[in-house]
Amino acid sequence: MTAIIILALLGFVILFLGAYHLRSWLVPVALIGVTTAFVMNAADWDQQKEWFGMMFSDNFSVSFNGLLIFCTLLIFMLASWHFRNEGSMVADLYALILFALTGAMLMTSFSNLVMLFIGIEILSIALYILAGSRRLNLASNEASLKYFLMGSFASGVLLFGIALLFGTVNSFDLAAISDYVNSGNKLPIVFHTGIMLVMIGFAFKIGAVPFHYWAPDVYQGSPTLITTFMATVVKVAGIAAFYRLFDTCFSGIDTSGWYQVLWVICVITILYGNITALLQNEGKRLMAWSGVAHAGYLLIPLLALNELSASAIFYYTTAYTISSITVFGVIIALGGTDNEVPIERFKGLAKNNPLMTFALVVGMFSLAGIPPLAGFFGKYYLFANALSNGLILVTVLAVIGSLIGIYYYFKPVVQAFNTEVTPVPRINNGFAFNFVLMLGIFLTIVLGLFPDVLANLPG
Amino acid sequence: METSNDGYIPVLIQLIVAGGFVAGTLWITHILGPNRKSAKKLETFECGIEPQGNARLPFSIKYFLTAILFVLFDVEVIFFYPWATNFREFGTQGFVSMGIFVSLFLLGFLYLRKKQAFKWE
Numbered sequence: 001m002t003a004i005i006i007l008a009l010l011g012f013v014i015l016f017l018g019a020y021h022l023r024s025w026l027v028p029v030a031l032i033g034v035t036t037a038f039v040m041n042a043a044d045w046d047q048q049k050e051w052f053g054m055m056f057s058d059n060f061s062v063s064f065n066g067l068l069i070f071c072t073l074l075i076f077m078l079a080s081w082h083f084r085n086e087g088s089m090v091a092d093l094y095a096l097i098l099f100a101l102t103g104a105m106l107m108t109s110f111s112n113l114v115m116l117f118i119g120i121e122i123l124s125i126a127l128y129i130l131a132g133s134r135r136l137n138l139a140s141n142e143a144s145l146k147y148f149l150m151g152s153f154a155s156g157v158l159l160f161g162i163a164l165l166f167g168t169v170n171s172f173d174l175a176a177i178s179d180y181v182n183s184g185n186k187l188p189i190v191f192h193t194g195i196m197l198v199m200i201g202f203a204f205k206i207g208a209v210p211f212h213y214w215a216p217d218v219y220q221g222s223p224t225l226i227t228t229f230m231a232t233v234v235k236v237a238g239i240a241a242f243y244r245l246f247d248t249c250f251s252g253i254d255t256s257g258w259y260q261v262l263w264v265i266c267v268i269t270i271l272y273g274n275i276t277a278l279l280q281n282e283g284k285r286l287m288a289w290s291g292v293a294h295a296g297y298l299l300i301p302l303l304a305l306n307e308l309s310a311s312a313i314f315y316y317t318t319a320y321t322i323s324s325i326t327v328f329g330v331i332i333a334l335g336g337t338d339n340e341v342p343i344e345r346f347k348g349l350a351k352n353n354p355l356m357t358f359a360l361v362v363g364m365f366s367l368a369g370i371p372p373l374a375g376f377f378g379k380y381y382l383f384a385n386a387l388s389n390g391l392i393l394v395t396v397l398a399v400i401g402s403l404i405g406i407y408y409y410f411k412p413v414v415q416a417f418n419t420e421v422t423p424v425p426r427i428n429n430g431f432a433f434n435f436v437l438m439l440g441i442f443l444t445i446v447l448g449l450f451p452d453v454l455a456n457l458p459g
Numbered sequence: 460m461e462t463s464n465d466g467y468i469p470v471l472i473q474l475i476v477a478g479g480f481v482a483g484t485l486w487i488t489h490i491l492g493p494n495r496k497s498a499k500k501l502e503t504f505e506c507g508i509e510p511q512g513n514a515r516l517p518f519s520i521k522y523f524l525t526a527i528l529f530v531l532f533d534v535e536v537i538f539f540y541p542w543a544t545n546f547r548e549f550g551t552q553g554f555v556s557m558g559i560f561v562s563l564f565l566l567g568f569l570y571l572r573k574k575q576a577f578k579w580e
Binding site: 012 | 566574
């Protein structure tokens with residue numbers, strides 16, 4: 001809770017630093033502020049606090065908030081290099097990222113549907129602007145407009161769902177909804193419709209098939225750093241909120257309701273995401289489709305919903321975000337401010353850029369789920385979690401999906417070791433950039449070797 | 460608590476009527492109206508001046524900016540009325556909450572001033 005206040009105020013401080021043209025202060029202040037927020041968030045560990053009947057902080061929210069803040073910290077370190085040629089607007093971009101992070105943190109700790117909706121909107125509205133932050137670039141404008149139109153529509157659907165839930169339960173409070181579900185009454189159709197509409201809203205935000213169609217264009221058109229933010233922080237916040245709502249409120253409903261719909265969404269997301277990613281020849285689109293597929297894997301624990309599901313999601317999202325940031329770091333370094341980073345750009349990377357190549361190999365292998373990297377154990381926990389609830393068919397299909405995935409994750413890696421072309425010249429992006437890559441590599445390997453460190457965190 | 464779906468049947472009827480009106484009107488105009496297609500018909504303005512150039516032109520957003528800032532600060536005032544009428548009941552906590560709300564707005568105002576959003580020249 002203190003962390004949320006710190007981040008919101010930090011956004012204002014950054015805005016004013018920008019307005020007074022103190023550009024060199026931006027990154028240090030942002031990094032110090034975000035680190036403070038991380039520490040304050042960690043101080044809430046093992047305490048259960050309720051805030052005004054709107055928010056409830058427990059180990060689930062603290063661990064996910066920690067992950068979100070950590071990802072933003074890594075993204076800020078990449079930002080100082082990525083935004084080096086940006087004009088006077090750069091402070092606004094940092095501030096918007098911080099406001100989006102505040103919204104994301106509300107989404108992990110809500111105990112009231114109103115707070116959930118406000119969190120989603122704070123996150124989304126900041127992102128609509130960030131997606132179009134390269135103002136003179138048509139692709140960026142297009143991404144922003146597409147994201148805004150479809151995102152606001154999805155928010156409308158979510159809000160309608162919340163209204164229908166309120167119509168039956170007469171309360172926005174998660175505990176009241178949970179009591180209503182578990183009271184043993186026959187649930188009216190309107191209640192089930194409300195769950196479906198809320199589910200559609202969430203599926204849009206995390207980019208699950210068939211509500212994923214915005215993802216490739218928006219990911220490609222946005223500045224790559226914002227794409228990184230969307231692929232990591234937004235997805236983690238979306239899935240955490242999705243899990244929190246469904247685990248608290250709707251786990252008592254028998255399998256005839258929302259369960260079957262989510263089952264179908266989960267399976268087609270995994271298969272469709274992986275198969276479409278096979279056809280991509282452009283780095284950012286490839287990562288967008290890979291993100292769609294990962295959203296599918298992350299839906300598996302929502303089907304299982306047992307006491308280990310939260311841990312499985314947490315471990316998986318940690319592995320996924322850290323690997324993604326590592327890979328996106330390489331894409332940012334290669335592509336600069338370009339909208340497209342075709343796979344051919346990776347050709348001959350290995351010769352002069354050993355660190356970047358190593359980062360690419362580790363990140364891609366982890367996303368593909370190759371042992372002993374973090375991504376492998378993420379998948380292992382997910383599948384073990386699903387199997388303990390007897391979800392055999394989903395697990396088999398998910399394994400097939402990740403086998404397909406290995407092919408496209410290897411495409412850029414194979415290109416990097418291509419020796420028949422003139423090698424990519426040495427790219428030096430400064431200390432912070434290399435530090436992020438090294439930290440990403442280190443964490444991906446260490447989390448793979450010692451998965452117990454994080455395995456039972458959200459409890 | 461016993462609930463049934465009966466109360467929602469008017470909502471369903473309303474949905475059907477709303478959807479049916481749109482579909483029906485479109486269908487009837489399609490059937491009844493004459494159907495002529497020519498290059499002139501498909502122009503942006505069927506009569507009047509011919510459109511020239513690209514729609515992506517730089518234009519002054521001063522008025523737009525002022526208008527939207529007016530709306531923003533105008534809406535803020537609306538929150539004051541219920542607070543002011545219940546000032547006594549809210550007590551100190553209400554005063555502090557409103558103080559935080561107003562100071563956030565004031566920060567926004569100072570930011571806009573510094574960014575010269577109010578400068579017309």
